Amino acid sequence: MHFDPALAAELQRVLWHRRTAGDGAAVLERRSFLKLGAAAGFALGVFPLRGSAQAAEGLKPTEQPAAFVQIDRDGITTVTVNRLEFGQGAHTGLAMVLAEELDADWARVRARHGDASPAYVDPAFGMHLTGGSNSIHNSFKQYRELGARTRAMLVAAAAQQWKVPAASLHTESGFVIGPDGKRASYGELADAAMKQTVPQQVTLKDPKQFRLIGKPTRRLDAQAKSTGQQSYGIDVRLPGLLTAVVAHPPVFGAKVKTVDDTAAKAVHGVKAVLRVPTDRGGEGVAVIADGYWPAHQGREALKLEWDTSSVEHPDTLQLLAKYRELARQPGLKKFDADVSKLTSAPHRISAEFAFPYLAHAPMEPLNCTVAFDGQKAELWMGTQMPGFDAMSAAKTLGVAPAAVKVNTQMAGGGFGRRAISTSDYVVEACQVAKAARAAGLNAPVRTLWSREDDIKGGYYRPMHVHRAEIGFDDKGNILAWDHVIVGQSILKGTPFEEYLIKDGIDDTAVEGMKEPYDIPMRLTVHHPQVNVPVLWWRSVGSTHTAYAMETLLDEVARASKQDPVALRLKLMGDKHPRHAAALKLAVEKSGYGRRKLPAGHGWGVALHESFNSVVAYVAEASVDKGVPRLHAVTAGVHCNLAVNPLSIETQIQGAALMGLSTCLPGNAITLKDGVVEQNNFGEYRVARMPDMPRIAVHIVPSADPPTGIGEPGLPPLAPAFANAIARLTGKTAPRELPFAQV
């Protein structure tokens, strides 16, 4: 999900058009936005309570402090964050950034979600989006300026009260301080500050003055999340709330043939059994009850016959054979190079890789609560794209976009599953709410997926096959590299298609190929169409491109008897100092090549850039009776300025663990005759406590504007592990994920 800045403007234009087109409803006017900004929240001491009157004319909604900062009279400072918090730490990180320039007292800073109002779009993309590891990257300057503007208004208020020049005042930890040592708290000044004009120009701190940014800082939600007090979308409680579960078609897009709901309706607590449209033109049966358990029991009691005759029945074994066949022919050209030297090269590698479909499986099962009165609707759910979802809900419910209010809720994970241009689970919940209302049920309805619904529900990381032919000389110089990727396009048919599919090639399928190495590569791509919905999945294309690239490069190093670190440094030359720094840091801290490993243990190295950040891993692994085990990982991370080093450490640890999951037997979604074969965490295996290696994270110091951290830790883990396995076994690295016996 690399967005070119030039494309972002285009995307903004398109999405804006999409927002205003269709239902004929106007975009929320600026005035409405300001009302939204000021109306939400506290009864007393709201800052700026009447902010709309003083809003700076030249500033965009995303630049107005009114919508982002509230200071109570007791100094509690609440930062509204324009991103979904689902574990990645954006709420703590962006609150730190704003509090830094505001000189707030960190102990009094809180964070909360923004809603779907235009104020909370990503300032670079112009749409509501939490994704692409962009929260800090795209909003760093924005939140600094918001903090600085708010601070300037507080200083101006104090200057006015004390009748001194603003320049004679300074701020410190929630206080404005005068030349004579006179102090006024931000809480005391909040009312007067909100009457000040929002300044157009603000001067930001010199990074040397940072007190918060760069300091390892615990999460703002740590207490709530350690004590069961944190509320998520699934925990929303409304008067009369009903719960729905939907029997989904067994094959994507199939329809109901017959329903016998006699037994289902007899379950105590079941209110209605209704046929509802489901994703991809399918049809399902919703069981609505006064709680999840009766709804679930009602669904179990349904006697259903399905008509799957009109949809394709994908089968992953057959697909794999087809993909392998396709990979033997060149596809659409991404990079070109002279590959004629393949035939004359002294050494040659031919490799074919297979990567399975993967489910995101966030711990909080997907859910969406809808209160619909026929004219307007209110929704509650964890979503990475509340703007999109609001539009999808409006379309589904047949109301104007302005009649839909989305309340973004804290989400129990997501990994991409909640950024979905079809809004599948939101649309389904709206279909259920609409059907419930038509059936005379006048109550909000929460549609809740079981884990089985989630595992079987599609929108997977696409299955891929890679094929590579590499020619190289005795010194490991790569003479030609011919590479073919086969896999479904994630973006085809979505609003992103126009911008991220070029010459028929989906950028998300090829991101991470070739760079940073100076190698003559021809890369071509096939995008077969398959009846399996696919989606971005934490680190997207890099989940497979990094594996192919980094295991092949290691193979070249082994075949030419070179050190894999030295070969990488040689191939990247002096053009990639961030890559080199991350790699060297991981190597140095791990003791690679210097430290003696326990008997039977081996080193593996891999390096990858994604979302503008570079992560290098040095892994220590062993193989016991064919079973590989990862013992320790040392990370070298280059994400420019480390806003919250603690958050970077936890994100790298978490992404590495998710990368490890992809190596473990059972971490794959397979289909037979159109039906997903896995049901729950029994068949879809993910890493557990005993699988966890030691992970040490080291960050390259930098003062450049921060880059992504939620995803970049994932891609290099599997290849680093695989390269260690290859060195231990003397065979090639595993060619398939998850690993079989080696």
Place this chain on the structure above:
Amino acid sequence: MPQLHINGKDVNVDADPSTPLLWALRDTLGMTGTKFGCGQALCGACTVHLNGAPVRSCVTPISAAEGQQVTTIEAIGEDRIGKAVQAAWIRHDVAQCGYCQSGQVMSATALLKTQRQPSDADIDKAMAGNICRCGTYIRIRAAIKDAAAHLA
């Protein structure tokens, strides 16, 4: 109407005796700290204590909990060990999305009730049933050891 003893209080639960304890807590009693993750005792998000021992509430019918002491995440902080575990969770910045952490805290507390100084193998065994997709295991392990040290 089944009567349960939850967090030190007797509570009447208006639900069928076969209803899993998880849904009685969440939907009937409005105690949403205990989480639904898999419904099959495969992920541990719903872990509560029955007489101090960890059980998966998603597969424990309320009939099986009658007459026993049920403790949930809402009250585990009133327990000396539970309180130490929660404090260690915060010190180590364990949670990310946090959704599984109620269950993790309940499993860790149950472990420390029986093993005051758990080894890595003890931790692996006691915590293997609790899935965290964010990958916080490394910090959970450190927090358990830290809590044990504080309790010693």
